[in-house]
Amino acid sequence: xxxxxxxxxxxxxxxxxxxxxxxxxxxxxxxxxxxxxxxxxxxxxxxxxxxxxxxxxxxxxxxxxxxxxxxxxxxxxxxxxxxxxxxxxxxxxxxxxxxxxxxxxxxxxxxxxxxxxxxxxxxxxxxxxxxxxxxxxxxxxxxxxxxxxxxxxxxxxxxxxxxxxxxxxxxxxxxxxxxxxxxxxxxxx
Amino acid sequence: xxxxxxxxxxxxxxxxxxxxxxxxxxxxxxxxxxxxxxxxxxxxxxxxxxxxxxxxxxxxxxxxxxxxxxxxxxxxxxxxxxxxxxxxxxxxxxxxxxxxxxxxxxxxxxxxxxxxxxxxxxxxxxxxxxxxxxxxxxxxxxxxxxxxxxxxxxxxxxxxxxxxxxxxxxxxxxxxxxxxxxxxxxxxx
DNA sequence: CTACTATTAGTACCAGGTAATAATGGTAGT
DNA sequence: ACTACCATTATTACCTGGTACTAATAGTAG
Numbered sequence: 001x002x003x004x005x006x007x008x009x010x011x012x013x014x015x016x017x018x019x020x021x022x023x024x025x026x027x028x029x030x031x032x033x034x035x036x037x038x039x040x041x042x043x044x045x046x047x048x049x050x051x052x053x054x055x056x057x058x059x060x061x062x063x064x065x066x067x068x069x070x071x072x073x074x075x076x077x078x079x080x081x082x083x084x085x086x087x088x089x090x091x092x093x094x095x096x097x098x099x100x101x102x103x104x105x106x107x108x109x110x111x112x113x114x115x116x117x118x119x120x121x122x123x124x125x126x127x128x129x130x131x132x133x134x135x136x137x138x139x140x141x142x143x144x145x146x147x148x149x150x151x152x153x154x155x156x157x158x159x160x161x162x163x164x165x166x167x168x169x170x171x172x173x174x175x176x177x178x179x180x181x182x183x184x185x186x187x188x189x
Numbered sequence: 190x191x192x193x194x195x196x197x198x199x200x201x202x203x204x205x206x207x208x209x210x211x212x213x214x215x216x217x218x219x220x221x222x223x224x225x226x227x228x229x230x231x232x233x234x235x236x237x238x239x240x241x242x243x244x245x246x247x248x249x250x251x252x253x254x255x256x257x258x259x260x261x262x263x264x265x266x267x268x269x270x271x272x273x274x275x276x277x278x279x280x281x282x283x284x285x286x287x288x289x290x291x292x293x294x295x296x297x298x299x300x301x302x303x304x305x306x307x308x309x310x311x312x313x314x315x316x317x318x319x320x321x322x323x324x325x326x327x328x329x330x331x332x333x334x335x336x337x338x339x340x341x342x343x344x345x346x347x348x349x350x351x352x353x354x355x356x357x358x359x360x361x362x363x364x365x366x367x368x369x370x371x372x373x374x375x376x377x378x
Numbered sequence: 379c380t381a382c383t384a385t386t387a388g389t390a391c392c393a394g395g396t397a398a399t400a401a402t403g404g405t406a407g408t
Numbered sequence: 409a410c411t412a413c414c415a416t417t418a419t420t421a422c423c424t425g426g427t428a429c430t431a432a433t434a435g436t437a438g
Contacts, residue, residue, distance in 0.1 A: 033385075051243075100314070125287075127295065131323075223417050223418080228396085
């Protein structure tokens with residue numbers, strides 16, 4: 001016996017997790033057992049076959065993270081009163097954080113706040129022109145950040161000031177003042 | 190003949206592009222031709238088989254997006270003098286921008302600048318505590334943003350001030366002042 | 379010595395293909 | 409009308425990476 005069964009199985013799971021593209025055959029030579037043993041192991045661990053694993057990875061990609069890119073709003077908007085106030089929630093995932101210490105990168109919190117501020121403005125076009133932010137406490141992976149934004153003023157010159165405060169529980173982790181430019185200033189159509 | 194060959198082939202390509210998970214069999218019934226015809230078409234169009242397509246989508250996912258999340262630095266670092274200055278370049282892609290007007294979202298520029306500022310600090314741990322930013326010109330899809338960061342002061346209290354200016358060509362599009370907290374302040378080891 | 383477990387072997391079968399060869403059907407050129 | 413050519417279809421052998429099932433073997437504990 002090369003290695004106890006249990007140990008092999010947990011290692012197997014681990015191996016497949018971080019390289020879903022490995023075949024049973026490769027696993028067999030790797031653990032120095034027969035293919036059948038690998039297959040029995042997979043059965044017991046309920047690990048699907050190679051193609052299913054690949055398919056899974058592929059489909060995940062489609063409706064996946066894109067976290068900071070494609071989504072209009074970073075985080076889940078849970079409340080929105082146009083031109084008044086809005087709230088979004090963002091759960092901090094490992095990819096949002098530094099791997100060394102699992103602390104969320106600053107621009108993640110900024111992105112949540114900024115996209116919320118933009119969404120708040122009910123206009124054709126809204127662009128951030130200025131921002132003044134403070135990161136008051138570090139946020140860790142697994143925590144849920146609730147961002148609350150409200151418009152503090154609609155200026156005559158087509159700009160609006162928006163305040164955003166983000167919380168984990170009742171602790172404030174982020175404060176931001178955003179100045180947003182809006183294109184169609186109500187009067188145009 | 191149901192539909193001319195050429196027309197079918199371009200439609201085939203289109204179909205597969207937006208649904209790579211379709212089998213030859215499904216395509217055959219869909220276009221009302223035999224499986225062999227579909228395969229000849231794929232050959233001519235150099236479209237790989239289902240499993241290869243799925244695998245492609247899956248592997249793309251792994252080194253793809255991540256862009257704004259997993260990477261340590263958003264953009265490509267092209268110069269780095271630790272504790273002194275750094276430069277990175279980021280090409281604005283469609284997913285970085287609002288779909289309506291192809292203008293880059295503010296937090297994308299912020300992310301580039303912020304991650305550059307953090308990378309600049311040669312310490313175990315560096316965290317942004319404060320930022321003051323201005324978006325001086327809107328940036329469009331296709332433009333390449335060059336961010337230049339330099340340390341303006343290393344304070345006694347374990348904080349550093351970093352200035353970042355981003356350019357498209359010779360036009361300044363972003364100005365930012367970051368205050369970054371560093372953990373091990375030189376003296377420790 | 380037996381019971382049990384882990385492992386291995388072997389067979390039949392499946393999806394979704396590749397590769398190659400051949401047959402059919404229509405259409406255009408001369 | 410006959411031939412040449414193209415598109416289409418059919419057929420067969422084979423491939424990978426499996427599932428599902430049955431059976432044999434080896435080692436260990438009671």
